[in-house]
Amino acid sequence: MKHTENLNLKKPDLTDNILISDINENMDALDAAVGELQKGSTSIPDLETEDKTLAGAINEVDKKATTIQQQFNAHLDDDVVHNRFMDGAVKKQISFGFNPVLGCLTATISEVV
Structure with missing residues (x-):
């Protein structure tokens, strides 16, 4: 009889007798593995998060x-940060306004201290 790599489930060969107890053991192993995934408590070492559980990793990524x-x-x-620029080594800022007397837009460039 062969076994699966991850959960060690029983895989009867074509010439093996199939036992209900083997099927039940496989079902119990699958139920336990799926149950851990549903709880989010299974540790997954390849996750690039501090928390190695699936639920914890999702929460961590969501928080970030x-x-x-x-x-x-x-x-x-x-x-303010969108209106700043460098003029050589001097940081400057441009401000826009409206001159009601002239009826036009104005632009003022000043040095940022």
């Missing part, structure tokens, strides 16, 4: 993604 999204949103909301 949330942090990155918050940082990205904060960056988008910060208009």
Whole structure:
């Protein structure tokens, strides 16, 4: 009789007698393995996260993604950083406005201290 590599399930050869007890043992092993996966408590060493359980890794990645999204949103909301540029070695900022007397847009370039 052969056995599977991962769960050591019994694999009867064509000439072997098939026993109900062998089938039941295989079912118990499969049930235990699937149950661990459902709980998320099975350790997966190849995961590139601190937590090596599937549920823990998903939560860890979700937390990192949330942090990155918050940082990205904060960056988008910060208009000042989008208006800065370098003029040689001097950091400058451009500000836009509207001159109601002239009825036109204005641009002011100033040095950032």
